[in-house]
Amino acid sequence: MKIAATSPSFSKNRTLQNEIRKYFPDAKLNLEGVRFNKEELIDFIKDADGVILGLEPFDEDIIKQCPNVKMVSKYGVGLNNIDLEACKRNHIAIGWTGGVNKRSVSEMTLGYMLMLARNLYITSNQLKNGTWNKSGGFQLSGKTIGIIGVGHIGKDLVQLLKPFECKILVNDIIDQDNYYKKNNLTETTKDEIYKKSDFITIHTPFNETTKNMINKETLSLMKSSAYVINSARGGIVNENDLKFALKNNIIAGAAIDAYVKEPPTDEELLSLPNLICTPHIGGNAKEAVEAMGMSAIKHLVEFFKV
DSSP states (O other): OOEEEOOHHHHTOHHHHHHHHHHOTTOEEOTTOOOOOHHHHHHHHTTOSEEEEOSSOBOHHHHHHOTTOOEEEESSSOOTTBOHHHHHHTTOEEEOOTTTTHHHHHHHHHHHHHHHHTTHHHHHHHHHTTOOOOOOOOOSTTOEEEEEOOSHHHHHHHHHHGGGTOEEEEEOSSOOHHHHHHTTOEEOOHHHHHHHOSEEEEOOOOSTTTTTOBOHHHHHHSOTTOEEEEOSOTTSBOHHHHHHHHHTTSSSEEEEOOOSSSSOOOHHHHTOTTEEEOOSOTTOSHHHHHHHHHHHHHHHHHHHTO
């Protein structure tokens, strides 16, 4: 049975290397850390029966050129890079477990909030350049947090925020009234979240309904003291509109972990002092990498009955 794993973080993890080779001794791993373009991806997986897929797009054209693939096991939680309908038409099974890296992402999101609130990021960078700025920001405790997307990660963030006694506004496409009442959350519209929140954090999938959801219009609704956080997917925040808002003090700051193009190339955006930008590491805490990898391996083992 031929297995190929495309993700560098999966492939380089010793624990996952040992685990996959228990079941698939000849598994092909991306040990060079290549970020595959389409042609390179096809060449890497063309002979595989099963694929452990990271963030690479997997569509009809790739499927046609990789006829042996019978299963795609997702390393991670987002399925937006996989053409699910094309997989269904071509009888390719999908292995996926929701929420497997939720604590990794929710902890980082809380970390962003604390860094932005207490002015840790800006003053740290200033001190490295010789500026002694004693501005300590404000406490996160008691502030209004807007969470758009109350799935696995959104719910885990709610738990982490409890000691801070924040007012939490929520919005999701799924009716979760009992959960909201139990956790003292206020369900409201996105516009109300934009207008009232000190922090707006996004935890939705990327699709046509969420594409450019944070844009010039929605940013203009926010308080000038507000902060936007996207630790979900690139494309949910319009990067050009965010850059305009940050440069013109329409909002106070932002933290971004995912980008339309990765790695991002807009140096002007990345260099803004009121933007925390990280290289899509939200789900990459050591514990999350291993949990996601073990889950991906488990789906292959069950599917191929090895």
